[in-house]
Structure formats: structure tokens, C-alpha cells
Amino acid sequence: xxxxxxxxxxxxxxxxxxxxxxxxxxxxxxxxxxxxxxxxxxxxxxxxxxxxxxxxxxxxxxxxxxxxxxxxxxxxxxxxxxxxxxxxxxxxxxxxxxxxxxxxxxxxxxxxxxxxxxxxxxxxxxxxxxxxxxxxxxxxxxxxxxxxxxxxxxxxxxxxxxxxxxxxxxxxxxxxxxxxxxxxxxxxxxxxxxxxxxxxxxxxxxxxxxxxxxxxxxxxxxxxxxxxxxxxxxxxxxxxxxxxxxxxxxxxxxxxxxxxxxxxxxxxxxxxxxxxxxxxxxxxxxxxxxxxxxxxxxxxxxxxxxxxxxxxxxxxxxxxxxxxxxxxxxxxxxxxxxxxxxxxxxxxxxxxxxxxxxxxxxxxxxxxxxxxxxxxxxxxxxxxxxxxxxxxxxxxxxx
Numbered sequence: 001x002x003x004x005x006x007x008x009x010x011x012x013x014x015x016x017x018x019x020x021x022x023x024x025x026x027x028x029x030x031x032x033x034x035x036x037x038x039x040x041x042x043x044x045x046x047x048x049x050x051x052x053x054x055x056x057x058x059x060x061x062x063x064x065x066x067x068x069x070x071x072x073x074x075x076x077x078x079x080x081x082x083x084x085x086x087x088x089x090x091x092x093x094x095x096x097x098x099x100x101x102x103x104x105x106x107x108x109x110x111x112x113x114x115x116x117x118x119x120x121x122x123x124x125x126x127x128x129x130x131x132x133x134x135x136x137x138x139x140x141x142x143x144x145x146x147x148x149x150x151x152x153x154x155x156x157x158x159x160x161x162x163x164x165x166x167x168x169x170x171x172x173x174x175x176x177x178x179x180x181x182x183x184x185x186x187x188x189x190x191x192x193x194x195x196x197x198x199x200x201x202x203x204x205x206x207x208x209x210x211x212x213x214x215x216x217x218x219x220x221x222x223x224x225x226x227x228x229x230x231x232x233x234x235x236x237x238x239x240x241x242x243x244x245x246x247x248x249x250x251x252x253x254x255x256x257x258x259x260x261x262x263x264x265x266x267x268x269x270x271x272x273x274x275x276x277x278x279x280x281x282x283x284x285x286x287x288x289x290x291x292x293x294x295x296x297x298x299x300x301x302x303x304x305x306x307x308x309x310x311x312x313x314x315x316x317x318x319x320x321x322x323x324x325x326x327x328x329x330x331x332x333x334x335x336x337x338x339x340x341x342x343x344x345x346x347x348x349x350x351x352x353x354x355x356x357x358x359x360x361x362x363x364x365x366x367x368x369x370x371x372x373x374x375x376x377x378x379x380x381x382x383x384x385x386x387x388x389x390x391x392x393x394x395x396x397x398x399x
Contacts, residue, residue: 029076030085037091037125038136044089049075053098056114062107074101132157133165140170140281155378156292175296176287177276178227181217182237185266186244191252201245201253208234215261217270227273233296290331301330305381308336317341317361321368324382328372333381338362343391357392359399 034044050072057063078097083089095118102111124146125137131149132141141149149169158167158175167175186192208231215234218226229237241257244250252260260266279285287295288304295302306327310320324334344357362384369380386396 030080031083031087031089032085033088034094035088035090038138040138041088046072046076049094049098052095052117053102053110053114056102056110056117057107059113059117060109062110067105067107071098071101071105071107074104132168134168138168138170140173141168143281143283144169156289158297170281172292173277173280174227175230176280176291177273178217178229178233179236179295180276181269181273182229182233182240184272185261185269186237186240186257188266188269190265191250191257191260192244193249193251196248198248198251200248201250203242204254206234206238206254208232208238211258215258217267217273219264219267226270230296232298232300236300293331299330301332303332306332306334308334310336310338310340312340312342317364321364324365324380325368325372328369328380333383334365335383335385336365337385337387338396339385339387339390344395357395358386358390359392359395362396362399 029044029046031044033041035041050068053071053075054063054068057068075094075098078101079089079094082097099111099115102108102114127146128137128141128149129135131146131153133153144152152169152172153165157165157169157172160166211229211234212231213228216225216228220226238254241250241254245254250257280287286292288302290304291302294300306323308320308323310316320336324336327334338358338361341358341361342355344355344359346355346357347353365382365384369382373379384396386393390396
């Protein structure tokens, strides 16, 4: 066994040299994998051990590069001796070894900080499992705070008829990314004509239920997929194809497109899916709320904001209230300009009565906003506008 300090990674590398072609040699650590708490087997990464110990040292003002090197090297030695190339250690077992190594080097304060850190992380993991109604925490769950997960669970994650969660953050982001990538595929140059010069292909019936879970991207050796489309994804896929076909943009029929999909002709778009997914998980980009609510669901409504027209008659006002309710139901918000409505006290010629003014009708929309929650999850978003020239503008401002 040979120890080498790798300056670029600032970590001791422990292992044995393996001869490569051309006479070069590569230092390999015998332990290649580690078992995570959720049961996944992932690559062993010594730098994670070093970083955890470094943070504990910094926390108690005991950071010293030489001490860090010695402890990390000792930890790796024990792991290599105990597990070798045949066994796979569990992450908890590795952390136990770290604790013992810190004590061995008389770093008691650091060991205490490390133990307390483990306990705190364990407490957070248990709380996250409780919030997400699951018995493990995956890498996506770890990336978000408790408050973020509470918000997701209350508003964004899909639930069953009994109000129980039926997806976690990972599957929510997959659901969204799987929908976004559909448009990319249907605009592939092999099947899409940007000049819109194709003939219209005959309409074909399609039952999304028959293909649910059978089509996807990221094909594995066993024939399964990293991500599959549900019936609502497929329904939207067919609707978008029909729209493009009607515009003479499709070079192939629907059945030909399906065959290409089954044959893996669009596997390159798994990269697009992964890019969208990673942007959301990495919190570099987050789509609007209706997209998180509705992508890959029955409603499928992704837009957040709608402007409603309203005229100075009861039919138009009530129609706007109905439209607003339907938009709130699907997770969107509305903006309405009430400037066309006659001011309070003006004569209503059809009844010779007195108009109640735009503010009174705004209250009707406000009640609808409060009663019909956005996607059934939060109060609707409603913006009212009144031009400054309107006689009721002061009442509007004060109301």
C-alpha cells in the first residue's frame, strides 16, 4: 500500500499502483463504492471525508493543514484495511471511523463538533422524511432546506385522493423537465420543417393510456428508461404534433414519429432533459408556479398571468368573474382593467337605476379570488387597474 499527497486535490491518496499500457502507472484506492443512507451505491469520494473533517476543525478554531492530512490519511488507511476491494462500506460506518480517528489524534473538540454535526444532520434528515412522507432522503431532498420542502409539500407536490403525497421533489422536477423536452424533440430538424412547406398528414387517433410509462428517454441496458412520460405528457405531445402538422411543419406522420421514438431516434434529447432537471435541482432556474403545479398533469396549464377584458355591461362583468375563477383553478393569476365601467352614481339607461361603480365589481372578483384558490393550493393572484382619468380613481386608491 502506498500513500501519496495529491497537491491538486489537497488530499492524501492511499492505494496501490496499477500498471497501464505504455509503462505508465495509476494509483488506485481499493474502495471504489459506498452505500448511501437511501440504499444507493455511489462512487467513493475521499474529498467528502476531508471536507467534513475540515469543517469540524474550522468550527472549533482548530484548523491545521498538517493535522487534517494526518487524520484523513489515517481514515483512508482504516477504510482500505477494513473493506479492501471486496466490500462496500456504508456511509455511517465511514463516519464512525472518522470519529475514532479524531479521538486517536487527541482532537477531542473536533470530534465533539463532528459528532454534534452528525446528530444535527440526522435530526434534519428525520424532519425531511416526515415532511415528504417517505423513509429515506435522496440527493435532491438534501439540496433544499426544511422550509423549501415544507412549501413544496404543501403547494407543489402532487397528492392522491386522500391528500397523501404521491411524488417527491425529484419526481416533480422530472415531471416538469419531461414536459419541456417534448417541444425540443418535435422541433428536431429531422422531422420539423422550419419553412412550413410540408403536406398535412392525415389525423391519427391516439390513446395516451396505452403508452403510459412505455416511452421515455435515457434508455438503460435492460430496456427501461431514466425518465418516462405519463399519459398527460403524451397527450400534450400529440396535441403539439397536431398543431405543427396543421401548420404544415411536420415531415413525418404521427405513427412514424412514434416508431422513431420507440427506436430511440431521439435519445440525444436526454441531455436536454438532464440540463433542465439539473438547472432546477441546482436552483439556478425555477419555472413559475403553474408549471410546477401542472406540468405533466391533467390540467397542463403552464401560464401564470392572464389579462381579462371587461366591458361596461353585466354580461361582460360576470363573464370576467367566471373566466377568473377558471384561471385561478388552473393555477394562474389575472389582471383586469376596470376603466371601461361607468363611475358610481351614473345612470344605467336600461333600468334608469344608478351604477354602483367599478370598485363594487372589483369586490366581486376579489371574493372569487379568495374562494377559488390557485390550483387549489393558495389564494389567487389578482391585479386591478383603473386609469387616472376615471372619476372613481380616488375611491379605487382608498379601497
